Amino acid sequence: MQLDDDARRLLDGAGGEAARKSMEILVALGTIYEAERLIPVRSAQISGVSYANLGDAGLELLEAWARDGRVACPSTLNPAGMDLVAWRAMGIPEEFAERQLRIVRAYERMGVVPSCTCTPYFAGNRPAAGEHVAWSESSAVTFANSVLGARTNREGGPSALAAALCGRTPDYGLHRDGPRAPQFLVRVEAPLPSAAHWGALGAALGRLVPGRVPLLELSAGAAGDAGAPPEEHLMALSAALPTFGGTSIFHVAGVTPEAGRHPRPADGVAIGRRDVAEAFAALDDGVEPDLVFVGCPHASLATLRRVAGLLGGRPVRRTLWVATSRAVRERAVGEGLVGAIEASGGLVVADTCFVVAPLAGRFRAAVTDSAKGCFYARGPNAMKVRLASLEECVEAAVGGSRES
């Protein structure tokens, strides 16, 4: 890999110890993936924030890097293991909270905005088409590549942080044209009326065509009344596709920015009602929920409006959590949405999500509108799950059983 003088200076330690280690990481990755050069990045989205995942080792490393590491491009942070303000209401232990706050402060010392969200594109970090960025968090990576037309590989936490501190990333993979081209045609014939349906589609696709870039062609029924799916639905697909084994980029004909730029693949499959129904069934453990969870990935303002509207002031009988970014929550407070949801007994949490919060043992079963959320609730938090539309989730919260 070709290195310019700036990169060599960082490797020699002229930019400090954190920048030296970071440049070593970028050079190692560039060598493994046979990149020819480093390219500048316009932003970084950094995962590796929850103390539940990082532990004391991660905390130590970040505090060491924060001594002399400073970001070289606008950088935002993935969700933490708790709401940084209302963690007591979530039942987070004091010791966990103290260490979680130290992790976020270390990132802040490096100049990272403590946005603590997996939907940075709803919270001020929204790359334009064609921009190179270094993002981790698979749902955000897939949304940036597919829906926004920005270019990023699926970084890990340390490589995204290294790119942030150096302002660069190795030029390989989804930064190049070739790997972004669709390899498989998917004719979507099933109606997809909700984010949950788009997540089910992503789960079906991830299993059907692992590792191959899909080009989706929507039938009139699949596209919905507006003729094109809302961003919340594309976000649900962006979250589910990589979670269930698919790629970090997809194209939707007539919808996403790069769909028409590449040749149409010859090979393909059709996805019908039965495939989507099977994906729903695979994400239904058949257990009555004690937690209703919305906001994986973090809810948009439009979703918060819908939750408040669907609740319509009715009190909830089951725990209802809606997760979003601090930035969107503040706008929702201004619109009276948080007040309305919380008056019903729901909780609008910011900064965190139920994938990275320490919830194991506290809930038995969750119903959520997120296929990705189902996958991770089953894993680390050992819960039973059910995938359902937002309407069904809200009805489950106010106490209707699944038969009603």
Add this chain to the structure above:
Amino acid sequence: MSSAAISFYGGVDPDTGKVIEKGHPLEGRSVAGRVLVMPVGKGSTVGSYVLYRMARQGTAPAAILCGSCDTVVAVGAILGDIPCVDRLDPGGIGDGVVVTVRGEEVVVGE
């Protein structure tokens, strides 16, 4: 010497260096202080932080030799200052053999 991929996040106990993944060929054996030879790494990127933690508490491998180094292991080795060699043909290396790693050079035997 491992014939299968190792996940440092969840597959290895960072406090002892022992492989804890059920059914793994090295299950129950420790990588601490050894030259670890494996075909490839796997698993979550949190594994990089685990390697760093193992290096800090002395339970990390003395060196890692990979047939095809993945990003999790490459990054973890840099964070933890663990010598790491990529694209290694493990011919001539087996359990118990003395291996010297000096930069990119791997010498088998005394």
